[in-house]
Amino acid sequence: MANVDTDKLSAVEYDQFDGVLALSSALEAGLKVDLYPRQVLICANDAGQSLSFVHGLPATSGLAPVTFAQDKRMRRSMMERLGFPVPKGATFSLGHGVTLAKKFARTIGYPVSVKPAIGDNGIEAFVGLTGASGIDKALSYLSQPTYIRDEFSRAAYGLTELREPGYDDEGNLTVPPGYMFLLEKHPIGRYVRFLVIDGKVVSAIDCNGIPSTGGFTKGFRVLEDLDPQTIDLVSRAAKVIPGLDVVSMDLIIPNLSAPLREQEVFIVEFSERPGLWLQHKVDVSLAFEMGREILATYAANEQVVVPPSNETRQGTLHIHALPDAEGSVKAISQSAKNHGIEFSVAEVDQLAGSMEAQIKAQAIDIALFMNALLGGEVDGIPAMRSKFVASN
């Protein structure tokens, strides 16, 4: 992937990253792709066999399993029951549990971490807090309603918060009083990010900086260097919630070169999302490789035949649900060109709100363009479906 413009990929938000790579992988594989809002991707081969993804998660990751994965209390409890190492921790409500949480922190000892108890994993974490003031700072951020928090994201399959926000004593808008947060002991050691696909550990990155705080700066591949027992632990831990085909997991390991039996490691993050933004920061080709691996494994398990790969694709792009199709031509054409796509409008149907174009570009550029289009990033045009059928 030497020709990939890495700057362009770097501009992709972390919560969009996996979806873009899944789309790019499907385009490379010559599948017909049908993209809907919120990164719902349905792709099919010529025989009509289909695969589907949301945010880069294959459809083989079930709804209840991903819901379980987004509940840190349950996930921790399941791991504890089965003997997997998680730091001491407990969940508290923002409305009534702050004093208890601080007392708990004194009991387990600082440093501690504070995270939202439910929702997208690997974000909004406050790690290594050394006193009550650190907890206050974390809760000050988390007490804001989610829609005004900078780092917040919610997966398309996440639970919708229907409780009303409230107001604190000073009249500031807050999350509902029942909003829960997790406080857990923060162990000392190196953060290692693992990626597990269908039970197989395919990537391990030794992290400089903490991924879940946004502090990750760079990392190093260490899969081959780790104790096999550690790899086995990660592989088994990924199955704690049955029904997840892809899992990313952060472990804190005091000594990467030491055997598992000689040290205490802890599982501190567990996500149903691949989180390939991190691999991308280590090595662009690694992120693409993992994206292709997810598609290939999923296709193999579903016995879907995937055509030969090709990084450059040409074919027909259909765009649907345009409120003003004719008025959108200029902006869409310009955006396509900005994405490095040869773009020629073939047909516009104002009544149907659709547009058809012949295009040619690298798979990743087509993926980025389609993702931007469905995300409303092209002049605010609310396209709701985009379909690409390759001719090569």
Next chain:
Amino acid sequence: MSDSVKISITQAQTSRYRVLGTSRHGEEVRRTNALIIVSGKTADGTEYRGFGEAHFRSEFADSIKPSWEFLEYAMHALEHREFAYSTDDALVEIEGFLSSLGPEFLGSLPEPVTDEHGNAIELTFRGALLGLETALLDLVAKASGATVAELLGGQISVPSEIALHKVTQTNRVEIIQEVRVLLEESGAGNSPLWLDFGRRLGMEIAGRWPRRIIDEFGDATSREFVIYHPLLGSLEAEYKSLQATYSIKGVKQSHPQVRLAIDSNEPVSQAGEFQNGILVLKPALLGGVIATRRLLATLQPAEDIQIFLADDENSASVHHAVLKELAASLPAVSGVISPSSNSRNAETCTNGLGVLPDFEQVLKSEFVRYAASGSLLDVVGPKFNVFSELPYLQPLGPNGTKGHLMEREALALGLSSVRYSKGAFIASDSDDKSLVFKWSRSPLTSAVALSMCTHKEATRLRLSEFGVPVPQGRTFRNGDLATAKKYADVIGFPVVVKPAMGVRGIGVVAGIANQEELDIAFRQLGDSKLGRQDFIVEKHVHGQDYRIVVIGDEVVAAILRKPASVVGDGKHTVAELVLRKNAQRRLNPHLWGRPIIFDDAAEFQLEKAGLTPSSIPEIGANAMLSNSCSLSQGGDSWDVLDEMHPSIKEAAVAAVKAIPELAFCGVDFLLEDHTKPLSEQDAGICELNAHAAIGNCEFPMYGKPRAVAATFMDLCVDTYGMKVKAERSPELSVKVRVRGRVVGVGYRAWMHQLATEYGVRGYVQNTGKRSVTAVLTGPTDPVSALVAAAVLGPKDAKPTSVTTIHVPATTNKTFVIRATKKASV
């Protein structure tokens, strides 16, 4: 007394409801009132209705639960009872009936009522009795063609109605400013200005206020000031001394007079030592309306003493009316004082109390319960379903069935479970193969499917691609109203507006006929919980709202959802019909937490039909209360599976097949007629629900219940090859281990009570500092419900997980609490 002057009670109804009040310290508090309606018929067949208002207040030492149970008892005790309605006998009979009611009720209880520490509580039921007395007085007064005042002895005077102003400020300067504003706002009248200080001053400060008022306002007004409740609650006994202070202060003739008003719970004849003061009486504390009348009828207070009756801070129209009628019959009583914050919206009527209850206040209360003589099952029109498992499900709360039904089926098939919350559990077989569930989210449905189904536009485009009928429409960015309005013109009215990723009908406005209504709809959507989302404008499909449940490749249930409505019986008002319907819905495990919501939309619907909450619809007449079919908004569910045309079922299955890995789905189909072929009607699928409720078809209000959970669990275990029993077991015997904060919080007593009520055998015991273990044996419904409730526990418990495995049936004949298991050495 001949029968010709008797009125026979035909029905007694009561609705307990919550009102918001303010505590002495200015904090918002919830108080409970109960509206009482007593219907009766005279010998000539004329029907009358009497209204009363009960207050459950701590000052009456009446806690809510026993007071409500007493009222429920009273409703049945009143049925078929006869009362004279001549003046002479009516009061005697009413007083006689009420005086025996309390002891009869207490005598009917299996054991004395106790507080949380097990101490017996002395119950007076003063607040409840006053409400019953008011209703009976209203009823017999109407039957005799008189006002309540006339029934009590004669309309002697027109009592004053005094507004009591609550002083909200705390320091002297601010209080004076507040009083100045009150004086200005109350205009040039010369009626006394009553100031309620809210019981917060000491003796010395309280004693200074007459002088302060005179100094500040002496030159500005000659109005009299009355100071009420100045002293701290702990200084109640000092009022007589304070009264002396007020008298001694001496006031110049030209200055306004400042007087002290004092609550009195004693017979007034003993209060003669007051000078230049005001006594404030509460009839409930004096034994009721008739008793107060008797006490005061012959009283001749000193010239410088005035007597007022005190209204309750959170009373409604009926209570206020009975105080006025009582005051009107008593020459010694100057008037009735009411907090100025009391707002009343009462319709008037002739005779009796002269007012109708404020039904809207009851209907709009956040918490309402209903009880009546006779059976709730007596309805005009189709009979609603009653489900035997309801008592077992109530501890799970309003949405309890969602998280329970699938676990019930898993346990019935022999799977074990671990539950982590009300909604989430894992089911495992003997090979440790596991499936996870949360609400109706299963491992069978993909995250992709939910993501697509919760985006209505994506769903529409996808279904359209597969040739499934969908309404024409488009999604617009939040705020892009101009484009949306143009689009509505293109597709033509009527249209529907809804949030792009909606749930439970929130923000949905249907049947929008023109651009003006579209503007209103945009505002309603913007004000809703989902108002920050993108939104959809789509063509309105003319049809009724159906929920069709597809599991795998099969339609397993279908209900017609009708907007909230009540059917007239020619006897009850719309308000009473709504209260009765909501009480009937409380007999349905899925609907019991989903009452008809009486809001502005309901009032609008009634107004369109020329009705008010006080209207009595004719027998069989349907009064609509909503245009939303959502069951959460009070809609009704009617099973229609067997009548549904196969072409509709095929379309529903096709829609589900269009979505990747969607195993369980609630298809929302708009249809003109579910018995006709799809090709012969206007129809469209407006939504697919990938995590639809299970209980709505399992527990329809009308028609045949469908075993949705069992079918869904069967598909799950088949798909994953789980090792299960060949048939669902009607009996269970399980061992349950509950972890978390469950010791020292009354957990065992709580489980013992529920198990005993449910007829479940076994035992419970503490098995660690943070664990309790129980063995439960009995029918599947109660045992599985108890397993689900175990993750909630009593009020102070905080369970974190409940592990359930199958064990041989216990030999225990009952359910017992075992002693704490000692740790093995």
